[in-house]
Amino acid sequence: MNVKSKHQIIFFITRNAVRFLMTGAIILFPVTMNAAIKNTHHDFSNTAWGKGEMCVVCHTPHHANTTVSQSPLWNHQVTANSFTLYNSPTLNAVPTQPTSISRLCLSCHDGTIAVDAFGVNAGTFFIRPQTSRAVPIAIGTKLNSHHPVAILYDSALATQDPKLYNPETTLSGLGGTISHDLLNGGVLECSSCHDVHVARGTGNCSDCHSSFTFPNYYMNTKSLVKSNNGSALCFTCHKK
DSSP: OOHHHHHHHHHHHHHHHHHHHHHHHHHHOTTTOOSOOTTSTTOOTTSTTTTTOSSTTTBOSSSOBOSSTTOSSBOBOOOOOOOBOOOOTTOOSOOOOOOSHHHHHHHHHTSSSOTTOBTTOOOOOOOOSBOTTOOBOSOOSBGGGSOOOSEEOSHHHHHHOTTBOOTTTSBOSSSSBHHHHHOBTTEEOGGGTBOTTOOOTTSOGGGTOSOSSTTGGGOOOOOBSSOOGGGTTHHHHBOO
16 A cells, blocks of 8 residues: 555545534534634633634543533533522423533533633633622522523423423524524523524624623623524513
């Protein structure tokens, strides 16, 4: 076998391996796996610890963390916290401790794990708990003041709560049903509303911040799976 043939074989094996990994990731994460990562909220390539890499903070092709279910070649330290769950007398669903995608999100956003705690790095850069304007940044471990996650949202729940659309038959506005486009195996996760790979334009401050005057400082976020103008994202699932 000549050198050229060897190179061709290596090329085909590598190409097919990449296609296989990307196909698997898209199947597991149909909502979050969009084409763009550059200039998103999760593009850390311009940080000193990112070292020009866009993907390595969260993903690795080798020796991935498999402690969390459906984690896409995970490279980041995972939070071991137990969270205070949402509770309300009007809630028909039963929130559970995040065990899948939402736990991956909380591994930075609970504020107890450093953003740069990936690979063999212990990390020193934490999401701050608040700004000088007293606007919370880190979610923390108390999820009782946030929209519930890690809940089963199916036709049975929609029957119990007539203010919810049936996710198995209602269109999401993203090409399919709520169940197909927004849920993870029928479970509502952080990724049901937020897309970690959604492009936000040029990376300028104004791409995310419509104003630098409190309280509108964080209102113009582009990390949503669809626009929430007129509460459109909320009304995808909720009847009002």
